[in-house]
Amino acid sequence: MANETSRSLGATVSIRNLTKRYADLNAVDDINLEIEAGEFVTFLGPSGSGKSTTLSMVAGFTEVTSGHILLGGHPIEELPPHRRNIGMVFQSYSLFPHMSVFDNVAFPLRRRGVSKSEIKSRVHRVLGLIQLADRAERYPSALSGGQQQRVALARAIVFEPTLLLMDEPLSALDKKLREQMQLEIRRLHKELNITFIFVTHDQEEALVMSDRIAVFNEGRLAQVGTATDLYERPQTLFVANFLGDSNILRGDLRAEGDRHLLVTPNGTFAAPRSTRLDGASRAAISVRPEQMRIVTGHQGASEANVVSGRVSQIIYIGSSRKVEVALKDGSVVQVREQPRDQVNISEGEEVAICWPRAASNLLPVDKGAIL
Structure with missing residues (x-):
């Protein structure tokens, strides 16, 4: 894992003139954004501002109308999701209820044909990172909401993606647990050095977690900058x-x-x-x-x-x-x-x-x- 080496496992992300049009509506309108390798960038904005649609195009779940998405310098907008080497954490945890924690986390490795010994090593390593090594044999129904969210995170990072996408993953948690998970995700980012893109409509969440914040409004980028830049020097x-x-x-x-x-x-x-x-x-x-x-x-x-x-x-x-x-x-x-x-x-x-x-x-x- 990335915490065992000084190199970054993250990839650069280049979003160039990205547009998504539905009939006469531009849900995303000519977005340009450069994200550095290993950076934590949050897409922030109200409902309908285009942040989740942009994330979905990066993930490959939504077709691009025009523009380009480059991951590590290589265009990916024509690739299917499974060929982009991108981890994804959804708002709903999407865990398999009939599988143990170990098997849930191991699932993407098995799909990639990883050996049993390597699967065991990687799963135990990532469960240690999220502090759930002692819950490996339990089922999702026996876990709290915060623990289920950690398992979803572990499953998304166990195959060592170069980019991790998170679409409002903490919205179902209560305030105190949400604040704990914000710090947990921030800690994981520092240990893993993976490039993170996080979507939220919660301003405090964006301020706490991000290296930079991209503020969306009506399908466009209103401003991109650090939390200090946006809070102390808003441009609009x-x-x-x-x-x-x-x-x-x-x-x-x-x-x-x-x-x-x-x-x-x-x-x-x-x-x-x-x-x-x-x-x-x-x-x-x-x-x-x-x-x-x-x-x-x-x-x-x-x-x-x-x-x-x-x-x-x-x-x-x-x-x-x-x-x-x-x-x-x-x-x-x-x-x-x-x-x-x-x-x-x-x-x-x-x-x-x-x-x-x-x-x-x-x-x-x-x-x-x-x-």
Whole structure:
């Protein structure tokens, strides 16, 4: 297995101008993406965004309308699924109920004509990796949901594929077990060095597990980047709204020295200058709730941006507090406060909200625009 050697067993994946058309609908519309060998990439997006259809075309279960898929530099879009050397883990575990754990994991090796001694060695090795070596003789019905998911993973990696595809494999698990399996899959990826493509609509899951995230929207890629890139520097309003919570302020745009000014009904706010928006008349800024703070008196005087409003709701969420503030034009912003930052306020009270200029992420407002 890959943890016994320093080389990567993963293969590069090149998706070039990939399109899937159903009648007049482009379910996937001209996708281009390069994935490095051994990388963990998550396809993230809402239902119907094209992420699972793209994965299915990579796997060979859905026919490509146009475009190319290269695995390790070799085109595979014309190959049947069984000739692509790709492991697959589905949302349903798809284990054989009449087979033991050992036989379930051994199944793809037997189909490939691997010798009995090699099968025994590989199966015990991979069951050790997923920490189920002592469950080899049990049947799926005697396992928990998390254990069944581990067996499905073991079956997908036992034949040492160069690419492992996972289509929302954790969606049936409860929250705590799901979080445990996220870390387990991440650990396996580091040990195996196989290229992983993981599909989910869960933003937190994508942030926790991925080297990079490809955000899908309406059949297209909205943005590709690390979790930090996407969360702190979203390039579209869709990404800013979909990945975590964002406060969006729209207005007229004006350049001034090393900054842009956004003139809104609630005030004028500064953001670092984006030369790509020079000449634009309208724009928006996104600010994460945890980057804003509620101030009293003159505490906000040195801040780059200040807006006033009335507290409409205070929500206690355990490790932090969410405060919703209605602005002059009726829009609402959220402030997320840690206990040490909380000020004594009550619903209905007038407050000021401050945030630094650098926390204002400048975005185009036309649909689908990318900086």
